[in-house]
Amino acid sequence: MASQAAALRAVPEGAPHNVAVDIRGVSHAFKLRGADLPVLDSIDLSVAAGEFVALLGPSGCGKSTLLRLISGLDQPTAGSIAADGEVIDSPDPSRILVFQDPTLFPWTTVWRNVATGLDARGVLERQRGRVDDALKLVGLSNFASAHPHQLSGGMAQRAALARALVNDPALLLLDEPLGKLDSLTRLTLQAELVALWREKRFTAILVTHDVEEALLLASRVIVFSERPAHIKAEFKVDLPYPRHRDNPQLVALRRQILGTLGLET
Amino acid sequence: MSNAIEALGVGAAAGSPAAASGARTPIWRAGLAAAAAWAAAAVVTVALPDVVPWGSKELFAVIVGAAAAAFVALSFVAPRLPRFGAFCEHYGPWFVAIGVWFFLWELTTAKFGWLPKPFFSPPNGLLNVYVTEWRRLLICIGYTLRLWALGFGLGAIVGYAAGVALGWSKSFAYWGMPILKLIGPVPATAWIPCTFFFFPTTFDASVFIVALASGIPVTILTASGVGSVNKAYYDVGRNLGAKPWYLISRIAVPASLPHTFVGLFMGLYYSFAVLVVAEMLGAKYGLGWYIQFQTAYSGYANVYATLVIMALICAGIVKLLFVARDRLLSWQEGFI
Known part of the structure; x- marks a missing residue:
């Protein structure tokens, strides 16, 4: 009840309502026919309050699992996740997960x-x-x-x-929310997401396959390895919003990230 | 009677030029054919002598003749009414077939005696049952509806609650599912011997039999419905701060409603099937009891007349359930 009350407390107009997320040594494994299938391998990641972070990585690498752990729907096998220093051990309406399917x-x-x-x-x-x-x-x-x-x-x-x-929500967890949309709708919603985030200033963590999407939206892009996922690289996107996909700095970053993913063209 | 025939003649005469001159004055042609068939049935009923008298034949002829006259009138009026006209157009062949059916039925039973008394009855024989027995039949309908409503209502409510519990709770499913799988296929009527021991009155026993027959399919289908709800809905609910009771009442229950309705329809048919048997258990009134009673006295016309009532009641209740389903599940349109 206390955490709910906290989630619903009146926020003064204009004051950002957000949290910092601390992921410390988080590992996670699924039980598959009695055997352990490791999906996350000691992830350490700090997200500042109000930051927009994109998690990028190959399909099935465990990014979505990490998002579920942050939301509190599942508990990590090892390590801990905290929101503003408070350990996350159950789902809470102050941290909301938006799925790929509506x-x-x-x-x-x-x-x-x-x-x-x-x-x-x-x-x-x-x-x-x-x-x-x-x-x-x-x-x-x-x-x-x-x-x-x-x-x-x-x-x-x-x-x-x-x-x-x-x-x-103080923290919005976006699990490929635009993944199934047609490309035009996708562009519109990307712009809308940025506008919403800039207005509300919640903390946002976005899981995506789309390098361009990550660069258009996020202030930091974290690249994950194949499963079991660990953090492979980190890119700061120090560009003003709204961003344009043809921005030369963005294009350069895109090439760099694709290279990290082994998809150099 | 003769009026109907005259009207028919006029209608036919007026019909052909209109048809010949195209769509200037549209005529419902099947209506005229239906009028001819119904009028023929009326004429046969009064004009030919009976092999065995059955009663109520004048009343039958008047009703069927009046229907024939009405068909003639509708042949001209219906095409001007958009919705009713479409209805008539759609069911026209059925109206013709029913008239022909009455005509042949009357001939083969009362007139030629090919289908003899007491095993068969002409249509006016059934009408005679309604005319002479309507008080007793009304009481029987009341008793049957009371037994059915109590049995089906209790079965649906208890079955639904059990289904939600079995679908939701692992420990309920652990103990409940094997039992349900074991007793589910046993016909409800097989429990009659123990119901006599467990229930104070035979009426209670009858209610139990009907409730069991209708409750088991509702339980099985609801349990499978609740069990197959998309788990992501629960994730959304938990994430938004929902407590278990909210997850059950606002997610599991509506999400499984399509399954539950399948169970309700199955339960409905089972409940009708056991109704007659349940009314054998020392009942004093009821359509099932009446059928048993009349069969014993070779009152087959009464049996057929009662069967018609039962068929109409069952079809009416099924229709009501369809209306309820279409209202509650309108959200399913276009979904899957």
């Missing part, structure tokens, strides 16, 4: 979907306006009473973002 509840309206967090914590009746605000923020006010199957892929992912943002 995973909206198909049986109810977009409005009720976005309201899920407030409803689950029993504060919806007093804070109905927050749901409307979140829908407005992602441009879905006109679709409040629609059902998820009536939304396009991009709209559904916007609704999933609204469902996360309505809780005013």
Whole structure:
């Protein structure tokens, strides 16, 4: 209850609501037919409050697993993860994971979907306006009473973002949220994500396969190795927002990162 | 009667030029054919002598003749009403077939005696049952509906709760699933001997039999529905601060509703199937009891008349469940 209260505390207008994340010696293994399948190998990573960090790496290397551990949905086999010094041992609405699939509840309206967090914590009746605000923020006010199957892929992912943002998260964990969208929708939503982050100043950790996406959004790009994943390289992206994909510095960084991934052209 | 025939003649006369001159005054042609078939059935009923008298034949002829007259009128009116017209157009062949069926039925039973008494009855024989027995039949319908509603209602509620528990809780599933798999395939009626011992009245025993028949498919389908809910929905719920009860009531329950409805439909058919048997257990009224009673006295016309009522009630309840499903599961449109 205490952590929930903390998550829901009124944040003064304009003051950023974010946390620093400390990942210390985290290793993780899946049990597969009795045998251990190691996916993460002693990861050490610090993310500053309000920072936008992208995790980049080959498919199946364990980036998504790391995100689940940070959210508190799963516990690491070894090591610890802390948010502002407090060890993460359970999921909390102040740290929200957005999946590659929007995973909206198909049986109810977009409005009720976005309201899920407030409803689950029993504060919806007093804070109905927050749901409307979140829908407005992602441009879905006109679709409040629609059902998820009536939304396009991009709209559904916007609704999933609204469902996360309505809780005013201090940490937003994005697990390839744009991975399944067509390339045009993807570009639009990348710009929208940056705008949202710059406005709200939450801490953001993005898992992606797309080097360009990482460079457009993040202030730091962490490159992971093959499974079991360890941190292979780190790139600071010291460019002003909004960024352009043709920016020569960005293009140079892109070539460098692809090289690190063994995909030099 | 003769009115209907005249009307038919006029209709047919007016129909052909209109049809010949194209779509100027559209006519529902199947309506005229239906009118002819129904009128023929009416004429046969009153005009030919009976091999064995059955009663209510004048009333039957009047009803069927009036229907024939109505078909003639509708042949001209229906095409002007968009929705009702489409309905008539769609079911036209059925109306014709029913008229032909009445005509042949009347001939083969009452008129020629090819299908003899008491095993077969002409349509006016069934009508005669409704005319003479309607009070008793109404009481029987009431008793049957009470037994069915209590049995199916209890079975659905208990079965649903058990299904959610089995699908959600590992320890419930550990103990419950083997038992369910064992007793599930046993026909509900096989429990009759022990129900007599466990229940104070035969009515309670009957309710139990109907509840068991309808409850087991609801339990199995709900359990599998809850068990197969996309785990990512629970992750979303837990991440947003939902407690277990919220995960059950707001995620597991609605997500498994399509499965539950399949179980409800199966339970519905099983409940109808055991209803007649359940009413054998020392009942004083009820459609099943009435069928047993009349069979014993070779009152087959009464049996057929009751079967028609049962068929209509069952079809009506199935229709109601479909309406409920379409409302509750409208979100499924376009989903999967």
